[in-house]
Amino acid sequence: MPPSPDRPGGDVAALGEFALIERLRRLVPAAGPGVRVGIGDDTAVLSVSGQLLATCDIQVEDVHFDRQVSAPADIGWRALAVNLSDIAAMGGTPRYALVSLALPPDTPIEMVEGIYRGLAEAAAASGTAVVGGNVSRTSGPLIIDVTALGEAQTVLRRDGAQPGDGVWVTGAVGKAAAGLFLLRHPQARAAGAGERLVAAYRRPTPRVAAGQALAASGVVTAVIDTSDGTASDLLRLVEASGVGVRLDLARLPLADGLIEVARTAGVDPAAWGLGGGEDYELLFTAGPAFSALAPALVQATGVPMTKIGEILPLAEGRWIAGPRSRDPLVAAGWDHFGHRG
Amino acid sequence: MPPSPDRPGGDVAALGEFALIERLRRLVPAAGPGVRVGIGDDTAVLSVSGQLLATCDIQVEDVHFDRQVSAPADIGWRALAVNLSDIAAMGGTPRYALVSLALPPDTPIEMVEGIYRGLAEAAAASGTAVVGGNVSRTSGPLIIDVTALGEAQTVLRRDGAQPGDGVWVTGAVGKAAAGLFLLRHPQARAAGAGERLVAAYRRPTPRVAAGQALAASGVVTAVIDTSDGTASDLLRLVEASGVGVRLDLARLPLADGLIEVARTAGVDPAAWGLGGGEDYELLFTAGPAFSALAPALVQATGVPMTKIGEILPLAEGRWIAGPRSRDPLVAAGWDHFGHRG
Numbered sequence: 001m002p003p004s005p006d007r008p009g010g011d012v013a014a015l016g017e018f019a020l021i022e023r024l025r026r027l028v029p030a031a032g033p034g035v036r037v038g039i040g041d042d043t044a045v046l047s048v049s050g051q052l053l054a055t056c057d058i059q060v061e062d063v064h065f066d067r068q069v070s071a072p073a074d075i076g077w078r079a080l081a082v083n084l085s086d087i088a089a090m091g092g093t094p095r096y097a098l099v100s101l102a103l104p105p106d107t108p109i110e111m112v113e114g115i116y117r118g119l120a121e122a123a124a125a126s127g128t129a130v131v132g133g134n135v136s137r138t139s140g141p142l143i144i145d146v147t148a149l150g151e152a153q154t155v156l157r158r159d160g161a162q163p164g165d166g167v168w169v170t171g172a173v174g175k176a177a178a179g180l181f182l183l184r185h186p187q188a189r190a191a192g193a194g195e196r197l198v199a200a201y202r203r204p205t206p207r208v209a210a211g212q213a214l215a216a217s218g219v220v221t222a223v224i225d226t227s228d229g230t231a232s233d234l235l236r237l238v239e240a241s242g243v244g245v246r247l248d249l250a251r252l253p254l255a256d257g258l259i260e261v262a263r264t265a266g267v268d269p270a271a272w273g274l275g276g277g278e279d280y281e282l283l284f285t286a287g288p289a290f291s292a293l294a295p296a297l298v299q300a301t302g303v304p305m306t307k308i309g310e311i312l313p314l315a316e317g318r319w320i321a322g323p324r325s326r327d328p329l330v331a332a333g334w335d336h337f338g339h340r341g
Numbered sequence: 342m343p344p345s346p347d348r349p350g351g352d353v354a355a356l357g358e359f360a361l362i363e364r365l366r367r368l369v370p371a372a373g374p375g376v377r378v379g380i381g382d383d384t385a386v387l388s389v390s391g392q393l394l395a396t397c398d399i400q401v402e403d404v405h406f407d408r409q410v411s412a413p414a415d416i417g418w419r420a421l422a423v424n425l426s427d428i429a430a431m432g433g434t435p436r437y438a439l440v441s442l443a444l445p446p447d448t449p450i451e452m453v454e455g456i457y458r459g460l461a462e463a464a465a466a467s468g469t470a471v472v473g474g475n476v477s478r479t480s481g482p483l484i485i486d487v488t489a490l491g492e493a494q495t496v497l498r499r500d501g502a503q504p505g506d507g508v509w510v511t512g513a514v515g516k517a518a519a520g521l522f523l524l525r526h527p528q529a530r531a532a533g534a535g536e537r538l539v540a541a542y543r544r545p546t547p548r549v550a551a552g553q554a555l556a557a558s559g560v561v562t563a564v565i566d567t568s569d570g571t572a573s574d575l576l577r578l579v580e581a582s583g584v585g586v587r588l589d590l591a592r593l594p595l596a597d598g599l600i601e602v603a604r605t606a607g608v609d610p611a612a613w614g615l616g617g618g619e620d621y622e623l624l625f626t627a628g629p630a631f632s633a634l635a636p637a638l639v640q641a642t643g644v645p646m647t648k649i650g651e652i653l654p655l656a657e658g659r660w661i662a663g664p665r666s667r668d669p670l671v672a673a674g675w676d677h678f679g680h681r682g
């Protein structure tokens with residue numbers, strides 16, 4: 001006999017698929033401007049103005065998240081936020097999301113509801129309506145796959161960088177790597193900056209307003225979000241653009257408190273700044289006129305923007321200018337099957 | 342040392358994520374009208390006219406497919422086709438798809454490429470461009486999650502059925518259940534109709550042209566696709582519409598050869614016709630004027646359409662009229678966590 005859908009506790013197998021979907025539907029913002037038909041028909045029916053942006057990102061337990069360090073709501077927040085970051089990197093406005101879940105049968109209902117609550121918070125914070133959902137059991141790890149849809153009038157691609165452009169980054173880098181270290185080593189955790197690093201890992205904030213401001217500036221030539229690490233994502237941008245680059249290591253905006261945590265961890269802070277992924281900042285290039293515009297954009301968006309290098313002709317190479325050396329720029333990010341580029 | 346990306350054989354862990362994605366990208370139709378930016382930037386940039394349709398469907402190995410009975414290309418075909426069927430059920434035109442894969446590290450590269458080849462065939466057959474992709478490793482079963490996007494001027498919902506409408510279905514029912522039985526019991530397999538049943542399971546054809554013709558007819562009031570079974574999906578349609586229904590069991594268009602296979606299997610053919618899912622036909626309701634239009638629509642689309650019942654006022658109930666009895670209409674479909682409605 002299946003338990004009542006309203007009985008607290010239990011796992012998803014005891015509740016059953018349809019009752020679970022009903023409970024999850026109530027937790028997310030499903031209506032919203034532009035939603036003509038939401039969850040419940042064969043497809044959602046949506047309105048879009050301008051160009052449609054579409055992206056998907058699959059998150060697998062023990063690959064992308066770990067329920068020992070992330071609360072269910074943080075897992076849900078991140079699953080949507082990483083997609084919204086991609087929309088931000090195009091200069092777009094998030095509008096809609098579709099969510100697929102694969103759940104082990106013994107997943108506690110509270111955990112799934114927690115994931116959905118976090119997802120709902122990220123959706124509400126960005127004006128995103130959840131318009132589709134799909135649930136299956138799995139004999140493997142919990143998986144959450146989100147497709148996000150947005151719209152944009154002017155699109156920022158990653159392939160437009162030109163020699164002479166500055167290389168810029170929003171916010172601070174290495175913070176998620178430091179935050180994850182603190183979550184895994186609670187004894188190293190202190191108040192203050194430590195809490196902000198932990199929050200940066202748990203609940204990355206997609207740089208939507210900054211992306212839109214960059215698109216409106218008219219002088220930004222290329223943008224990518226930093227999901228795999230500053231070095232790795234910069235390499236992608238310059239490869240797409242067919243240009244060289246010099247990254248000035250001393251200018252990297254390391255997060256507050258990162259140096260202390262890195263020292264505790266026995267890690268070079270620059271390694272986290274260059275190779276620590278999951279910061280979800282915008283890494284972008286802009287013509288020289290951007291330097292004069294930047295203070296007003298920082299003021300308007302509340303997001304710091306730091307110049308960290310310069311785009312070079314391809315023949316001049318791709319390198320990192322350090323205090324004592326000049327090193328080739330290589331992907332220090334990560335590969336889901338374990339190879340580094 | 343990772344093998345050369347061009348070396349045949351090997352598994353996905355040996356190849357690495359980025360090389361795998363490069364190989365998969367080459368296999369699918371990534372360009373197409375409306376694709377302004379395809380795979381390779383932070384998001385795809387797409388054009389849409391009319392209303393945007395969006396749906397997702399996650400397919401988990403050993404829940405939704407079994408590599409013992411389905412070739413990799415059939416798994417890929419189905420993963421897209423089940424989504425296109427949802428777009429067909431709204432009367433829409435498929436346009437774009439995004440694909441997320443979770444792969445066990447020992448998945449043979451040939452298998453992933455086979456899945457993508459089948460997906461590409463379903464995409465090419467329907468004019469769908471694959472505009473996004475995402476790959477992760479998993480310690481669990483292989484998972485393929487597809488989001489499909491389409492567009493429509495006139496949308497067919499599932500909640501518009503009215504008393505007096507006829508209940509209709511395209512094509513034939515129970516064929517996928519019979520085909521799956523034959524795949525699992527090769528000794529029962531004969532030539533002829535058996536091959537068509539097997540093909541119906543392996544490569545369901547989304548009823549896109551039929552859906553568009555129904556939308557254009559002006560007299561169709563509600564549509565749903567039959568993914569879980571005729572009874573289960575009809576129940577969803579009448580629940581959404583708030584009406585009663587009489588389903589005439591004798592009128593069910595059982596697939597050719599189904600009765601013989603059911604006899605071999607020791608199953609009541611009606612059980613497959615009512616409860617066998619995965620046929621991906623369109624189940625719809627239409628006003629009395631539809632009977633006169635149907636022959637021309639069948640002619641134009643090449644898809645049979647059969648009247649199988651009538652919508653009743655809610656107070657008259659929801660039931661199946663059989664040869665000797667009158668039974669309540671219950672969901673004889675399935676629930677991914679194992680409960681039946």
